[in-house]
Amino acid sequence: MSSGRTPTTGRRRAVGRSSAGDAPNRRNTELLMLGFAVLVPILAYANVGLAMDGSLPAGMLSYGLGLGALALVAHLAVRRFAPYADPLLLPLATLLNGLGLVMIWRLDKAGKLLIKNFPAAANQLMWSGIGLAVFIGVVWLLKDHRILQRYTYISMVVALVLLAAPAFFPSRKEDFGAKIWIRIGSFSVQPGEFAKIILTVFFAGFLMVKKDALALASRKFMGLYLPRGRDLGPIVVVWLLSILILVFETDLGSSFLFFGLFVVMLYVATERTSWIVFGLVMSLGGAAVVASTESHVKTRINAWLDPMAAFAPKPPPQSSEQIGQTLMSLGSGGTVGTGLGQGRSWLIQFAAKSDFILGSFGEELGLTGLMALFMVYGLVVQRGLRTALAARDPFGKLLAVGLSSAFALQVFVVAGGVTGLIPLTGMTMPFLAQGGSSVVANWALIAILLKISDTARRPAVEPAAAIPEPAGPERYGPGSGAPDQSRGASS
Template identity: 85%
Template sequence: MSTYDLSSGPNSQSGDRPPAPGAPSGGAPAGARRRRGNITITPQGTPNRRNTELALLAFAVLLPVLAYANVGLAIDGSLPAGMLGYGLGMGALALVAHLVMRRWAPYADPLLLPLATLLNGLGVVMIWRLDKAGKLLSKNYPAAPNQLMWSGLGIAFFIVVMVFLKDHRVLQRYTYISMAVALVLLAAPAFFPSREADFGAKIWIHLGPLSFQPGEFAKIILTVFFAGYLMVKRDALALASRRFMGLYLPRGRDLGPIIAIWLVSLLILVFENDLGSSFLFFGLFVVMLYVATERTSWIVFGLLMSVGGAVVVGSTASHVKTRIDAWLDPMAAFAPDHPKGASDQIGQALFAMGSGGATGSGLGQGRSYLIGFAAKSDFIIGSFGEELGLTGLMAIFMVYALIVQRGLRTAIAARDPFGKLFAVGLSSALALQVFVVAGGVTGLIPLTGMTMPFMAQGGSSVVANWALIAILLKISDSARRPGVEPAPASET
C-alpha cells in the first residue's frame, strides 16, 4: 500500500500519538487524561509547539531586516531610514498571525508560518533593492510599498481562513461548485481587454488602476474539486483492463476525466496564451490522480498528453512560439542580426546568475536590473541568484522544499481521505509552481510568465499563497490534534 493510503493513516483509528517514555499506553503522559462517561479525553494542555513557532518567527523576521540593512549599507553607505518601520511592520503581522494560530489552530505544524514569513520578507527586501536601481531599471516604479501592503492583505486573508474555516472537510460539500467557480475564474480574463504590459498573456483582469490574476486563486479552488472527485472515484479509476509493456492501461471510459482536464488546459493555453497555468493545472491533476489510484500508467499518459499538447500549441500560437525560441537559443537576442522581437531576458538572467558565482556579489551590489521590467516579478530568482549566489539560491529552494515536505507530512497524518488528497494537492501546486518559475528562469524549460510564490511582485500571488498556507495549517491542526480515545475496559 502506498504511503498516502487514503483508507488509513497513523491516526485513523483513535488519533493517538506515540506514547512518551514512562507514559501509559493510551498516548498521553501519566495523569494527563481524564474520564468523562465511558471515554477518555486528552487535555488541551498537550504540547503543541507554538512556542517553537514563535522562536522561529523571530528569526524569520530578523533575517529580512538584516538583509534590508545590508542593502542600505551597500547602496547608500548607511542604514535605510525605513528599516525600523519595516521590521516593526513585519514583526507585527507575524505576531498577529501567530496569536491567531494559538487560538484557532493550536496543534498545527510549527514550521509552515515561519517559512512563509521568511520568503515573504526576503521578497519585499529584494523588490525594494530593485526599486533603488532608479533609472537604471527600465520602466521602474516603487513597488516595495505596494508589496508590503499586499503582504498585509495576505496575512489578513490568512486570518480569515483560520477563523472561519472550522473544518476543512466542509469544503468537500462544494466539490462540483468549486469546479464551476474555478473554470469561471480561469476563463474570465479572456473577456477583459489586455494591456501592452501583459505581453500577449490574457491572465489578468484590469479594473481601473487595480488588476489581479484569478488563476492564482483558481489553483486552490480546483484542488478542492480534484480532492473531492478523486476521493469518490478513485476505485473506478484504479481498475485496469489490460497490461501492456509493464503498464496497466485504464479502461476507455476512465480516460474521460484526464482527457477533459487536458483539453481545458489546452484551451486556456490557446485563448489566454498562458503556458504556466496550463502546465500547473494539468500537472496537479495527474499528481493527485496518481496518489489516489497508485497507477503509474496515469503518469505516463499525463506526460505524453502534455508533451503532445505543448508541441501542437507551441507550433501554432505565436506568443508561446516566441518563448520556446527564446528557450532554445537564449543568446539569440545579443547577436548583431538577431530576429525582430527576440527577448534577452533569459540571457540576462543567466548572465546575472553566472556572475554571482557560488557566494554572490552581495545584496545591493549586483546588476540584475539589466534583466529589465520583469526583474521584480518573473525573474526575481535571477536577482537572488546574482546577489546571494548559488549558495543563497539553494537555501531559498530548501525553504520551499521544507514547505512542500511539511505539507506532504500533513497529508500522511491526516485522518480523512479528503484531507489527505487536499493536502497533497496544495503541496503539489506549490511545488509545481516553484519548478515552473525556476525552470523558466534558469533555462531548463520554456518561460511561462508565472510568479515565484511569496517572493515575486504581485498581489494576487501573495494573497492566494497565504490562503494556501492557512488551509494546510487547518488540515495539520486537525491531524495533530489529540483525539478522543476509548476508555480502557473496567475490570470485573
Template identity: 85%
Template structure:
C-alpha cells in the same frame, strides 16, 4: 482511527462481587502543542529580513535605511497577530509553515525594495515595495480569516462541484478582458482601471478542492485496469474521460489566453493527484504523453508560445548582431546574473540584476537573488521551498480522512509545481511561463493566494496532529461498566 485497548480478564479464585478493578485506558499520544517553537522561529523569520534590509541600505547608501524600523515593526506585528490566531484556532498545527512563509515574504520585500533603489537605471521603474507590503498585509489578513472561519477542512468537500464551476469561471474570465502591450500577448489578468487581479492564482486552490473531492469518490473506478501493455496497466476507456477533459481544458487556456504556466500547473496537478489516488503509473505516462503532444500542437500554431520556446532554445539570440524583433534578452541577462553571482554572490545591494529590466521584480526575481546571494543563497531559498512542500506532504501522510489527504497532497503539489515552473523557466531548464515565484516575486494575486494555501494546509495539519479525546476512566463491577467516582464532577 484511534483505538482503545480495554482489558476484561479476571484473576482466578476471586469473586467478581468482591473484585473491583479499574480498567487501563491506552490513549494514543498526539503531537504536542508547538506554538512556542513557532513563536521562536517567527522571531528569526522577522529578524533575518531586517538584517538583509540593513545590509542593502549600507551597501547602496552607506547608512541604515530610514524605514527599517517601520518595516520591522510592520512585519513583526503581522507575524505576531497570525501567531496569536494560530494559538487560538489551530493550536496543534505544524510549527514550521507559518515561519517559512513569513521568511520568504520578508526576503521578497527586501529584494523588491532593493530593485526600487535602482531608480533611473531600470526602465519603466515603478516603486513596488510599498504596494507589496500592502499586499502582504492583505495576504496575512486572508490567512487569519481562513484559519478562523474554516473550522474543519472536510467542510470543503461539500462544495466539490461548486468549486469546479467557480474555478472554470475564474480561468475563463481573463479571456473577455483586453490585454495590454506590456502583457506580451498573455491574457491572465482582470483589470478595473489601475487595479488588476490574476484569477488563475486563486483557481489553483479551488481546482484542488474539486480534484480532491472528485477523486475521493471516483478513485476505485479510476484504479481499475482493463488490460496490461508493456508492463503497464492501462485504464478502461470510459475512465479516460476526466483526464481528457482536463487536458482539453489546459489546451484551451493555452490557446485563448496564451498562458503556458497555468496550463502546465493545472494539468500537472490533476495527474499528480490522480496518481496518488489510484497508485497507477499508467496515469503518469498517459499524462506526460498528452502534455507533450498538446504543447507541441500549440507551439506550432500560437506565435506567443513559439516565441518563448525560441528564447528557451537560444537565450543569447538577442545579443546577436542582427537579432529578430521577437528576440528577448531577459533570459540571457538572467543567466549572466547567475554566472556573476558565482558560489557566494556579490552581496545584497551590490549586483547589477536591474539590467534584466522590467520583469526583474516579478518573473525574474530569482536572477537578482542568484547574483547577490550566489549559488549558496539560491540553494537556501530552494531549501525553504522544499521544506514547505515536505511539511505539506507530511501533513497528508498524518491526516486520517482521505479527502484531507488528497487536499494536502494537491495543495503541496500545486505549490511545488509553481516553484518548478518558475525556477525552470528562469534558469533555462524549460520554456519561460510568465508565472511568479511564490512569496518572493512582485504580485498581489500570487502573494494573497499562497497565504490562503498555507492557511488551509495548517488547518489540515491541526486536524491531523490533534490528540484524540481521552474517554472518562471506568470501573468494572459485576461485569457492568460505570464511570469512576468523580469522573463526572
C-alpha cells in the same frame, strides 16, 4: 438480612477522556522560529542599505516592527484557532515573504528600472498585509477542512469561471500577448492564482469518490497497467481545458500547473504509474501542437532554445533579451554572489521584480543563496506532504497533497524558466516576487495546510473506559425490582 454494603444508586456513566492537555502543540517552537524568520529579512534590509548608501536605511525600524507585528498577529491566530498545527509552515512563509520585500525594495532603490516599473515595495507590503489578513480569516472561519468537500462541484464551476474570465478582458501591450489578468482601471487581479486552490478542492473531492474506478486496469502493455477507456474521461477533460487555456489566454504556466496538478493527484489516489505516463504524453503532445500554431508560445520556445539570439548582430524578430540577461546575471553571481545591493540585476529591466526576481537573488546571493532559498521551498513542500501522511481522512490527504504539489510545481516552473531548464512561463515565484494576487493566494494556501495539520495532529479523544458491573447484590439498587435475596437468606 442485607450484606452490610452500601448499594449502588444506579450504573455509573463513563466519561471520555482526552489527552489534549498533555500533548505538546509546538506553538512556542513556532514563535521562536518566527523571531528568526523576521530577524533574517531585517538584517538583509540593513545589508542593502549599507551596501548602497554606507548607512543603515531610515525605514529599517518601521519595516522590522511592521513585519514583526504582522507575524505576531498571525501566530496568535494560529495559537487560538489551530493550536496543534504544524509549527514550521508559518515561519517559512514569513521568511520568504520578508526576503521578497527586501529584494523588491532594493530594486526600487536602484532607480534604473523602466519608468513603468514604479516603486513597488510599499505596494507589495500592503498586499502582504492583506495576504496575512486572508490567512487569519481562513484559520478563523474554516472550522474543519472537511467542510470544503461539500463544495466539490461548486468549486469546479467557480474555478472554470476564474480561468475563463481573463479571456474577456483586453490585454495590454506590456503583457506580451498573455491574457491572465482582469484589469479594472488601475486595479488588476490574476484569478489563476486563486483558481489553483479552488481546483485542488475539486480534484480532492472528485478523486476521493472516483479513485476506486480510476484504479481499475483493463490490460497490461509494456509493463504498464492501462486504464479503461471510459475512465479516461476526467483526464481528457482536464487536458482539453489546459489546452484551451493555452490557446485563448496564451498562459503556458497555468496550463502546465493545472494539468500537472491533476495528474499528480490522480497518481496519488490510484497508485497507477500509467496515469503519469499518459499525462506526460498528452501534455507534450498538446504543447507541441499549440507551439506550432500560437506565435506567443512559439516565441518563448525559441527564446528557450537560443537565449542569446537577441544579442546577435541581426537578431530574429520577436526575440527576447530577458532570458539571456538573467543567465548572465546568474553567472556573474558565481558561488557566493556579489552581495546584497551590489549586483546589476536591474539590467534585466522588465519583470526584474516579478518573473525574474530569482535572477536578482542568484546574482547577489550566488548559488549558495539560491540553494538556501530552494531548501526553504522544499521544507514548505515537505511539511505539506507530511501533513498529508498524518491526515486521518482521505479528503484531507488528497487536499494536502494537491496544495503541496501546486506549490512545488509553481516553484519548479518559475525556477526552470529562469534558469533555462524549460521554456519561460510568466508565473511568479511564490512569496518572493512582486504581485498582489500571488502573495494573497499563497497565504491562503498556507492557512488551509495549517488547518489540515491541526486536525491531523490534534490528540484523539480516548474512548470511555467501561466500568465492570458488580456481581451479586450490589448490582441492583433499591427499588430496581430485583429479587430479594436477603429474604431467602434469613429464612
